[in-house]
Amino acid sequence: MIGVGGAYxxxxxxxxxxxxxxxxxTVVRAVPELVLxxxxxxxxxxxxxxxxxxxxxxxxxxxxxxxxxGVLGVVQGAYSTEVLRGAILGIPQGQIEAARAYGMPPxxxxxxxxxxxxxxxAIPGLANxxxxxxxxxxxxxxxGVNELTQTTRTxxxxxxxxxxxxxxxxxLYLVLTLVSNVVIGRIExxxxxxxxxxAGAH
Amino acid sequence: xxxQGTAPALKHTAQNGAAEAIHVENLHKRFGELHVLKGVSLSxxxxxxxxxxxxxGSGKSTLLRCINxxxxxxSGIVRVNGEEIRxxxxxxxxxxxxxxxxxxxxxxxxxxxxxxxNLWSHMTxxxxxxxxxxxxxxVKRETAIAGAEKLLARVGLAEKRxxxxxxxxxxxxxxxxxxxxxxxxxxxxxxxxxxxxxxxELIGEVLKVIGDLAREGRTMVLVTHEMKFAREVATHxxxxxxxxVEEEGPPEQIFGAPRSERLKQFLRNVG
Ligand SMILES: Nc1ncnc2c1ncn2[C@@H]1O[C@H](COP(=O)(O)OP(=O)(O)OP(=O)(O)O)[C@@H](O)[C@H]1O
Ligand SMILES: [Mg+2]
Numbered sequence: 001m002i003g004v005g006g007a008y009x010x011x012x013x014x015x016x017x018x019x020x021x022x023x024x025x026t027v028v029r030a031v032p033e034l035v036l037x038x039x040x041x042x043x044x045x046x047x048x049x050x051x052x053x054x055x056x057x058x059x060x061x062x063x064x065x066x067x068x069x070g071v072l073g074v075v076q077g078a079y080s081t082e083v084l085r086g087a088i089l090g091i092p093q094g095q096i097e098a099a100r101a102y103g104m105p106p107x108x109x110x111x112x113x114x115x116x117x118x119x120x121x122a123i124p125g126l127a128n129x130x131x132x133x134x135x136x137x138x139x140x141x142x143x144g145v146n147e148l149t150q151t152t153r154t155x156x157x158x159x160x161x162x163x164x165x166x167x168x169x170x171x172l173y174l175v176l177t178l179v180s181n182v183v184i185g186r187i188e189x190x191x192x193x194x195x196x197x198x199a200g201a202h
Numbered sequence: 203x204x205x206q207g208t209a210p211a212l213k214h215t216a217q218n219g220a221a222e223a224i225h226v227e228n229l230h231k232r233f234g235e236l237h238v239l240k241g242v243s244l245s246x247x248x249x250x251x252x253x254x255x256x257x258x259g260s261g262k263s264t265l266l267r268c269i270n271x272x273x274x275x276x277s278g279i280v281r282v283n284g285e286e287i288r289x290x291x292x293x294x295x296x297x298x299x300x301x302x303x304x305x306x307x308x309x310x311x312x313x314x315x316x317x318x319x320n321l322w323s324h325m326t327x328x329x330x331x332x333x334x335x336x337x338x339x340x341v342k343r344e345t346a347i348a349g350a351e352k353l354l355a356r357v358g359l360a361e362k363r364x365x366x367x368x369x370x371x372x373x374x375x376x377x378x379x380x381x382x383x384x385x386x387x388x389x390x391x392x393x394x395x396x397x398x399x400x401x402x403e404l405i406g407e408v409l410k411v412i413g414d415l416a417r418e419g420r421t422m423v424l425v426t427h428e429m430k431f432a433r434e435v436a437t438h439x440x441x442x443x444x445x446x447v448e449e450e451g452p453p454e455q456i457f458g459a460p461r462s463e464r465l466k467q468f469l470r471n472v473g
Contacts, residue, residue, distance in 0.1 A: 094320035101270055102334045103310035112337055116324045117301070184334065194323040194366035 038073045043047040075132055083125035088114060090121035119191040135177055220247040222284070223390045223421045224269060229278035231264050238264050240445040241278070246390060246423055249418065251416045253432035253453070254425045256442035257468060262425045266394050269423070270312045271305050274298055282308045283389055310338055313383030317395045319375040321367040327378045328355060328363040331385045339386065346385070353381040356412050373404030380411055391415065391422040400425060429472055433457045441465050 091114065099113045152169040224246040231239040238261045246252045254262050267273040268279060272289060280287045287308065288300040299305045321330050331350035332383050335341040341349075354360050357377035367375050376396055383391055392461045396412065397405045416420050416422065416435040426432050430441060432453065439456040441449045441464075460466050 092323070094316060094318050094322070095274060095322050098314070098316065098320035098322070101272055101309060101312075101314040101316075103306040103308075103338050104334070105306055110457075112333065113322060117322065119324075171296055191324075194325070194368055196368050 003169065026157065037071050040074060044070070066189060072133055076129055079129050080126060084118065084122055086125070087118035087122035091117045114190075120188070120195060122186045123184065123191055125189075127180070130184070131177055133179060134180070218281075220249055222247050223250075223282070224423065225279070225281040226265070226269065227279040227281075229265070229268060229270055230267070231261070232271060232276045234242045236447055239275075239278075241447070242442070242447055244423075244440060245446075246421055248421050249419045250421055250437045252423045253434050253436035253439045254423065254430065254442060255427075255432060255456075256438060256448075260442040261445045262442055263394050266392050266425055269392060270309050270314060271299055274300075278292075283311055286406045286467065306338075310334070310386055311389045313386055313391045314386030315379050315391065315393045315396050316384050317398050318466050319367070319372070319379045319399075321375055321379055321382070323367055326366055327359060327370075327381075328362045330367070330378060331382050334382070335385050345395070350381070350385055353384050354378070358407070371404060372400045373407045376400065376404075376408045377411055380408075380415075382405060384415075389421065391420055393422060393424040393426070395427060427472065429457065429469070441468070443468075 052070070095113060095117055099109045104112070156164075221361060222245055224244065226242060226244040229239050229242045230237070231242075242261070242265055244252065244265070254265065256262050264273055268275045269282065270471065271280075274289065274425065276297055280361040285304070285308065289297045292298045321327075323332060328347065328350050330331060331344040331353060332341075332343070335346040335349070336343055351360065351363065354363055357380055359374060359378055359381070362370065362374065362378075367378065370378070380396075393412065397408050405428070412422075412424070413431070413435050416444065424432070424436070435452075436453045439453050440447055441456060441460075441462070443462075443464050447458065449456065449465045456465070457469065462470060
């Protein structure tokens with residue numbers, strides 16, 4: 001969602017919107033994720049709490065899971081902004097123009113033409129992002145999320161059976177990736193339904 | 203711009219007093235420093251077929267695209283269906299449409315056919331044809347499908363209804379694009395060199411479809427390099443040179459007895 005908004009803003013937004021998005025994608029993609037997670041989590045929760053107290057609400061204890069998902073969302077949003085921007089540029093311009101020529105309002109054009117037409121170009125990039133995201137969850141352990149790697153370490157430490165537990169964790173990541181690949185393959189075939197395959201076999 | 207008497211028997215001749223579907227007056231268009239249209243006027247009454255001819259870069263496409271605001275005219279008047287397109291100046295001093303909804307309303311009365319077809323590649327032919335009726339004009343899906351099937355049959359593509367555009371020849375794609383344009387029941391059809399991107403052996407099938415539409419009295423504005431075809435179907439021919447109307451008149455005059463030296467030269471060159 002952040003990606004779609006970001007890509008659209010960058011391509012069609014006014015100069016101010018474009019500059020803001022440029023700063024966002026550049027900063028987020030330049031700073032190591034680990035740093036970003038710490039920064040956004042600690043600084044972010046602090047900021048929210050200050051805002052809340054300023055507005056006369058009680059400070060809240062922000063759940064690590066929610067914060068983690070939020071941070072990953074911000075990071076992934078920056079990367080997918082670029083993936084989607086590239087994909088939208090990949091759509092033959094004439095198809096957008098035809099939609100405009102037939103009186104499609106901008107929202108409808110985005111939903112009916114731009115998004116489905118760019119999907120084939122975006123899926124490989126988005127699939128990469130998804131797979132990276134599944135592994136990024138390991139980083140969230142730092143802010144107290146009980147994720148796979150962290151849990152494994154605790155379990156392995158307790159039982160001293162490091163090898164078994166890390167193998168199991170590795171296998172779980174692998175299964176997650178394989179399942180993702182199958183699902184992504186399905187989605188990609190569906191998205192490319194209007195395109196003859198390169199090999200010409202149909 | 204009425205042809206009388208001299209038109210071939212088959213050709214549909216617009217009646218005196220037919221309503222004006224498109225009116226363009228003193229249209230200017232600049233791309234930055236480049237002055238592409240320098241005060242062009244044009245009128246299409248119901249039933250007329252206006253052919254626009256001229257050399258490459260003379261501004262034919264730009265003129266057509268100004269009619270449905272795919273390009274914003276720099277100055278001048280464009281009236282479609284009696285409704286004048288309202289323009290305003292934006293913060294950079296460019297003229298832009300004052301009312302997006304008005305543009306959308308006007309566009310949905312103009313069926314545009316492009317040189318490169320521009321069918322939506324993620325939709326089958328039937329989906330392409332019903333897209334605008336269903337999602338822009340609010341026609342019921344079943345009604346739209348029934349109509350679209352008739353139109354596809356009409357352009358000879360009934361059995362291709364569930365095929366994606368990429369699997370069709372250029373001629374088939376262009377015929378489907380014409381069906382898509384007809385599906386909105388347009389007041390005027392706009393064609394921008396509909397056969398220029400086609401292999402020579404596919405041109406005929408597309409011209410036949412367009413010719414049939416012309417003969418049944420569809421109002422159209424047609425940019426074309428096919429002089430023989432223009433002479434056959436047009437009720438009025440406009441020769442554009444360097445952003446200005448150099449000469450215009452009934453096809454018999456333009457092709458049979460051109461007055462301007464440039465037009466004579468142009469006709470000699472295109473054969
Ligand atoms: N979007 C644009 N930006 C800048 N210049 C443009 C743009 N569109 C067209 N032009 C220029 O305007 C001039 C007229 O172009 P136009 O496409 O109207 O010519 P045309 O008569 O349709 O030619 P052709 O027969 O080659 O299609 C050309 O010099 C072209 O380079
Ligand atoms: Mg052109």
